[in-house]
Amino acid sequence: MMEEAVAPLLAGVTVVELSRGVAAGYAGRLLSTLGADTVLIEPPDGNPLRREPPFLPPAGEASALFAFLAAGKKSVICDLETAAGRVGLSVLLVATDVFIHDLSAGERANLEIDEQSLRSRYPNLIDVSVLPFGAVGPKAGWQAEEINLIHASGEGFLLPNGLAAELFPDRPPLKVYGHFAEYQGGVVAALGALSALIGREHGGAESVDVSVQDAALAVGAFALQRFGDGSLEHRRTRSFKYGGVLECADGYVELLTLEERQWRGLVELMGRPAWMLDPALADSLERSRRGAEINRAVRAWAREQQTADIVARAQALGVPMAKYASPAEVLSGAHERARELFQSVKIPGAGSLPVLSAPLHVDAAALRLKAGPPRLGEHQHLLTASRHRDQPRVIAEAS
Amino acid sequence: MKPLAGVRIADFTLHAAGPFCTHILSQLGAECIKVESAARPDIFRKPHPVYGRMGPASFDQVASNKLSVRINLKDARGVALARKLVGASDLVCESFRPGVMERLGLGYAALAALKPSVVMVSVSSSGQSGPDSHFAGYAPLFGAWGALGYLTGYEDGPPVEMRHVMDHSVGMNAAMAAVAAVYRLRRTGRGGHVDVSAREVACSLVGEALLFAAAGGSPTRIGNDHPRMAPxxxxxxxxxxxxxxxxxxxxxxxxxxxxxxxxxxxxxxxxxxxxxxxxxxxxxxxxxxxxxxxxxxxxxxxxxxxxxxxxxxxxxxxxxIAHDRHLRARGTVVDVEDTAGHSRAALKAPIRFSRSEVGMSRGTPRLGEDEDYVFGELLGLGREERQSLVDQQVIY
Missing domain, CATH: 3.30.1540.10 (formyl-coa transferase, domain 3)
Incomplete structure (x- = not known):
């Protein structure tokens, strides 16, 4: 159903982000992609993520991480070491709905942007703190990177499972690739900001405290539920009894048959070999018991298969199976193209490249990336514009 | 007061990702009415021998804090009742395969015709559109489709399966987008359809690697290494x-x-x-x-x-985690009582507000526990009418 162009969900919302880390950066990115006008405050030498490898080939100048996280944002330099820089931040905050930051309590106090100061100076501002362990609690000041946080939230201890755990039982547990826990922190911070924005209508603005550890633990809720049931999950014992990661002739696929009809589909897919027709295997508990034996046969079969062929046949038979797609395969995927998951934007130092927009559609269309990542200080004029607009108020506050 | 107080959800979600979305929204203050039926109860009401559970779960995090009603959607009168519930709700959440809600007469177009301001959130494995939209999937498949599984692993080993964290990541993204849509509803009166794709959530969690690959780089499995830091x-x-x-x-x-x-x-x-x-x-x-x-x-x-x-x-x-003093001090890990009366650790929604409250006020609902309130008070069904629908297995 095509209609007239509809305003983005967050049209009219203004966000200022003062961040160093991935979690706060992703929160700002999500709000920006949903339609909020988002300004990234940077120090004179730029957001530290601009210097984080890997850098985009061939020039090797632009950080892939920064480019992904900053797409669609505006950049304003405020040197918060100086009075002028702090005034710059103030003039931006006057007209802002949401202020996202990852400053420690001490840094906030030094900059006079602690919770109380913000509340009295900007009564309508929603202040969202995004820290590794949150703003309060015994570990509030603790240091952490992604690898610490994925383990502080419990999921790290539980990985790998399945084939990798079987092949390397004595190796250390494994983190999820990239910034999994920190991205969870970003999603939760965006959720917190938006909830406070709705709550502001009836109760006024407030502060929001998000911890990356809490956020990553939240999505790991099932393991805590299992603990309450009396089972302490472990990476070596939580694997599926059969199926899982299968090595094929040209790559890996995932196979997961949880329902009876899916098992029957798998029997068809494998060409009804005699061992699978054993009446005892019609019972799901018996299949679980004989999981290792089933796996030996399924794995031997899979090694002779081509991924594209068996995935197509499996889906036709209702057998849940997917190829472990490489990034290049995802980028060129027909499905992803049809849904416009990636949109070409200009990246300073790297040219035009497809950047992931957001994992959702609204009103039957992909969300539009407004722009690529900004050059450092590209939108410095906003400071002047805001200063003129809000000059009376800034002077009044200063006096 | 909770920030989403006054938002009502007609919740048609099942399994993990969708119910996690509505569970989080309920902890933020939305009134979540979970629609089930004895004919198709959610998984936590059934035995799960693979996990050694031989009966219904005594506590299910994602079902907690919700109200439960029975509606048999296989009966046209059940669909009519569901539409009535939607008429009394702000938000509709569902996680069927794309096309199922349409076939039931509960698709977005039909519901928007009934109530133009309705916000609908659909959660599915590959989204509502595109050539693979009909694909069936579970968490490990979302991770496989979305390159997250390919990129996770020891450098000399195979890809790694994503488990429940994958489902719940999808649910968290859906909750975030749902609140954004409620925000527009409150500002402009306009509803809308939010379509969350689980495989795209997996992609979003490696967005920087996908960009690196788009530029000609070759991101690969690197185990616990970091591109810059050592140790x-x-x-x-x-x-x-x-x-x-x-x-x-x-x-x-x-x-x-x-x-x-x-x-x-x-x-x-x-x-x-x-x-x-x-x-x-x-x-x-x-x-x-x-x-x-x-x-x-x-x-x-x-x-x-x-x-x-x-x-x-x-x-x-x-x-x-269950005993961690920091998580306890923050109120992230709390004790709740299960249906058998035992205390156990559970998770409060991971956001602390300076003024607003968050959290669970009740545990896992019994099937149909809240029909007096929902069918009686909210929808105004009389005692006899309800009994008749029960007798005809519409409320079932």
Missing amino acids: HGVFRTRDEDRWLTIAVRSDDEWQALVKLMDAPHLLADPRFQSAASRHEHRRPLHGEIEHWTMTCEAGEAERMLQLAGIAAHVSCNMED
Whole structure:
């Protein structure tokens, strides 16, 4: 159903982000992609993520991480070491709905942007703190990177499972690739900001405290539920009894048959070999018991298969199976193209490249990336514009 | 008061991802009415022998804090009742395969015709559009489709399956987008359809790697390594299966670590003179670190490293989490009572507000527990009318 162009969900919302880390950066990115006008405050030498490898080939100048996280944002330099820089931040905050930051309590106090100061100076501002362990609690000041946080939230201890755990039982547990826990922190911070924005209508603005550890633990809720049931999950014992990661002739696929009809589909897919027709295997508990034996046969079969062929046949038979797609395969995927998951934007130092927009559609269309990542200080004029607009108020506050 | 107080959800979601979305929204104050039927109860009401559960769950995190009503959607009168519930709700959430809600007469177009301001959130494995939209999937498949599974793993090993965290990541994204849509509804009166694709959530979690690949780079599995930091990893300690994570970000931290290890020879080692050189020689470097951590008790080493300003944490299991003093102090881990009356650890929604409240006020609902309120008070069905619908297995 095509209609007239509809305003983005967050049209009219203004966000200022003062961040160093991935979690706060992703929160700002999500709000920006949903339609909020988002300004990234940077120090004179730029957001530290601009210097984080890997850098985009061939020039090797632009950080892939920064480019992904900053797409669609505006950049304003405020040197918060100086009075002028702090005034710059103030003039931006006057007209802002949401202020996202990852400053420690001490840094906030030094900059006079602690919770109380913000509340009295900007009564309508929603202040969202995004820290590794949150703003309060015994570990509030603790240091952490992604690898610490994925383990502080419990999921790290539980990985790998399945084939990798079987092949390397004595190796250390494994983190999820990239910034999994920190991205969870970003999603939760965006959720917190938006909830406070709705709550502001009836109760006024407030502060929001998000911890990356809490956020990553939240999505790991099932393991805590299992603990309450009396089972302490472990990476070596939580694997599926059969199926899982299968090595094929040209790559890996995932196979997961949880329902009876899916098992029957798998029997068809494998060409009804005699061992699978054993009446005892019609019972799901018996299949679980004989999981290792089933796996030996399924794995031997899979090694002779081509991924594209068996995935197509499996889906036709209702057998849940997917190829472990490489990034290049995802980028060129027909499905992803049809849904416009990636949109070409200009990246300073790297040219035009497809950047992931957001994992959702609204009103039957992909969300539009407004722009690529900004050059450092590209939108410095906003400071002047805001200063003129809000000059009376800034002077009044200063006096 | 909770921030989403006054928002009502007609919740048609099942399994993990969708119910997690509405569970989080309910903890933020939305009134969530879970629609089920005895003919198709949600998984937590059934035995799960694979997990050693031979009856219904006594506590199900994602079902908690919800109201439960029975509606048999296979009956046209059940669909009519569901439409009535939608008429009384702000938000409709569902996680069927694309097309199922349409076939039931409960698709977005039909519901928007009934109530133009309705916000609908659909959660599915590949989204509502595109050539693969009909694909069936579970968490490990979302991770496989979305490159997250391909990229996770030891550098010389296979890809790794994503489990429940994948489902719940989808649910968290859906909750975030749902609140954004409610925000527009409140501002403009306009409803809308939010279509969350689980495989795209997996992609979004490796968005930077996909961009690197788009530029011609080749992101691959790198185990616990980091593209810049070293030392960076998960290290054995003196106790069996007790691991310590350490990430060293700067020269200062490197020197502080060496001091803590009382290993001055490492400062003199030509391989470890600069960050780039330490990264290049990270295998022998990590051997040196583990030589030290093997003599340490993990918790004590964690404390000493943090005192020295170095990012470190024990690799926690769920027993650690359930009793963690920080998580308890923040109210992240709370005790709840299950349907058998036993206390157990559960999770509060992971957001602390300075003024607003968040959290669970009730546990896992019994099937149809809240029909007096929902069918009686909200929808105004009389006692006889309800009994008749029960007799005809519409309320079933």
